[in-house]
Amino acid sequence: MPPLLSLENVYVDFERDGVISSVLDNVSLSVNTGEYIxxxxxxxxxxxxxxxxxxxxxxxxxxxxxxxxxxxxGPGPDRAVVFQNHSLLPWMTVYENVRLAVDKIYGGKExxxxxxxxxxxxxxLVKMTHAIKKRPGEISGGMKxxxxxxxxxxxxPKVLLLDEPFGALDALTRGxxxxxxxxxxxxxxxxxxxxxxxxxxxxxxxxxxxxMTNGPKATIGKIVDVRCPRPRSRLSAFQDPEFLRCxxxxxxxxxxxxxxxxxxxxx
Amino acid sequence: MPFDLVKKxxxxxxxxxxxxxxxxxxxxxxxKQIDAARLRKVAEKASTFIMPALFLGIVLASWExxxxxxxxxxxxxxxxxxxxxxxxxxxxxxxxxxxKGLFWHILTSLSRVGIGFSIAAVxxxxxxxxxxxxxxxxxxxxxxxxxxxxxxxxxxxxxxLAMLREAQxxxxxxxxxxxxxxxxxxxxxxxxxxxxxxxxxxRVLRLxxxxxxxxxxxxxxxxxxxxxxxxxxxMSWLAIVASEMLLGGVGVxxxxxxxxxxxxxxxxxxxxxxxxxxxxxxxxxxAGLGHLVSRGTAAD
Numbered sequence: 180m181p182p183l184l185s186l187e188n189v190y191v192d193f194e195r196d197g198v199i200s201s202v203l204d205n206v207s208l209s210v211n212t213g214e215y216i217x218x219x220x221x222x223x224x225x226x227x228x229x230x231x232x233x234x235x236x237x238x239x240x241x242x243x244x245x246x247x248x249x250x251x252x253g254p255g256p257d258r259a260v261v262f263q264n265h266s267l268l269p270w271m272t273v274y275e276n277v278r279l280a281v282d283k284i285y286g287g288k289e290x291x292x293x294x295x296x297x298x299x300x301x302x303x304l305v306k307m308t309h310a311i312k313k314r315p316g317e318i319s320g321g322m323k324x325x326x327x328x329x330x331x332x333x334x335x336p337k338v339l340l341l342d343e344p345f346g347a348l349d350a351l352t353r354g355x356x357x358x359x360x361x362x363x364x365x366x367x368x369x370x371x372x373x374x375x376x377x378x379x380x381x382x383x384x385x386x387x388x389x390x391m392t393n394g395p396k397a398t399i400g401k402i403v404d405v406r407c408p409r410p411r412s413r414l415s416a417f418q419d420p421e422f423l424r425c426x427x428x429x430x431x432x433x434x435x436x437x438x439x440x441x442x443x444x445x446x
Numbered sequence: 447m448p449f450d451l452v453k454k455x456x457x458x459x460x461x462x463x464x465x466x467x468x469x470x471x472x473x474x475x476x477x478k479q480i481d482a483a484r485l486r487k488v489a490e491k492a493s494t495f496i497m498p499a500l501f502l503g504i505v506l507a508s509w510e511x512x513x514x515x516x517x518x519x520x521x522x523x524x525x526x527x528x529x530x531x532x533x534x535x536x537x538x539x540x541x542x543x544x545x546k547g548l549f550w551h552i553l554t555s556l557s558r559v560g561i562g563f564s565i566a567a568v569x570x571x572x573x574x575x576x577x578x579x580x581x582x583x584x585x586x587x588x589x590x591x592x593x594x595x596x597x598x599x600x601x602x603x604x605x606x607l608a609m610l611r612e613a614q615x616x617x618x619x620x621x622x623x624x625x626x627x628x629x630x631x632x633x634x635x636x637x638x639x640x641x642x643x644x645x646x647x648x649r650v651l652r653l654x655x656x657x658x659x660x661x662x663x664x665x666x667x668x669x670x671x672x673x674x675x676x677x678x679x680x681m682s683w684l685a686i687v688a689s690e691m692l693l694g695g696v697g698v699x700x701x702x703x704x705x706x707x708x709x710x711x712x713x714x715x716x717x718x719x720x721x722x723x724x725x726x727x728x729x730x731x732x733a734g735l736g737h738l739v740s741r742g743t744a745a746d
Contacts, residue, residue, distance in 0.1 A: 254650045259650060266644060266647055268644060279661065
């Protein structure tokens, strides 16, 4: 079976004041249907750019990005993004935010009650039906992110793109949301691409962890397969030798590529 | 204080507790605090009314004193009251022609502002949205707008008379041209400052440009738009009073000019108070509307 998503020799350059800087340098990656991929690397290594190429928000300079058999030429609801800072529209209620996505994609094809049902089903998946009438300003950061996930899921995307979805949350909320995402992934068999800074999070959630080298001219340095059986739990994961092996591998990779530490030892 | 009570009670553990109903004492202490807080609140509320009234009294008194000291100049408040009693107490009389109560003059001026300002609001928001979105339009037009917006309302009047040849449309044009600039400029700023995330959301959802305009751009720029509208409505009120002075007919601006020619200074002072109050109300109306519409926009 061909991969669902494939990046082939992708180069991304940005031009600013006439100076061209190369952000991604020859990145190739194939993602199969139902796979959960974590992307990890130091700040400024182009993780977000990679995700945005798949989202279609950033055009690539050379190479190709394919979803199924079609080239990615721009953003679309088949690649829903959960942004780091939730980016819910603050003038709409929780329900209206999800409904905006539902209406845009299924409006005209389904009846009003079906559209309502869709919005409510997705809000129920993230356990947010109790707050449908609230505005984003009235709910906590974790809840906002859950609504952001519901909005993305409501688009029934082929690939779900998570851009450091838990980055701005406290550890406890973070854990809850990780559980939620794991449950969703196994339940709806979603294909997920997630950017993270957190090694444990990367390993716990993913089937494969993609490690990026430092930018500029960042590329994929290493990919580690996480063969821990699912369902996984945070508690038992730390006793799983496979989990610890993956974790070890990633930490040592990141340490090798830690510019700051290198400069300190060189000095 | 409840804290002291607790301390006292725990000081002598061996001796029997004193025969005082501590809960009653606690309740009494709390009641005292609540009463004090209530009193503070009442005093605070009263001062928002008393202080303005007090200062108004001081201003009126010193005005009266000055008028008494320099007879033949501006009339004092007492003089204004005796001169213009009918104008003050009955704003609704109508003896035909321009001999009407101030209410009718104000109403005519307000209707001109209503029309001119509404056109300015629609044109200003659309133009501002365009300029805020399209880079070359902003670069090309912004310098011109920055210059034009500083042209005083009355300077537009001869041009608009030459262009439109009639008083009524000229007055409307002057209102329009005066109030449109702050609306355009503020809307453009608001549109340019729409967070990238909201734009990305609309791109992922593939919102149609018209959907984007109504669902994302307008609500996101609402606080800025209303800042522009508020400045705009104030300026259009300035413009109408000034332009009516030159155009004649019914209207509060003409009324003031007419009374000046008739040397009825007291009437002018009454009209000024009206103009000020109406301008204040206009400003508050637009601000209140903005508050209502942008509710939740700022909350994030």
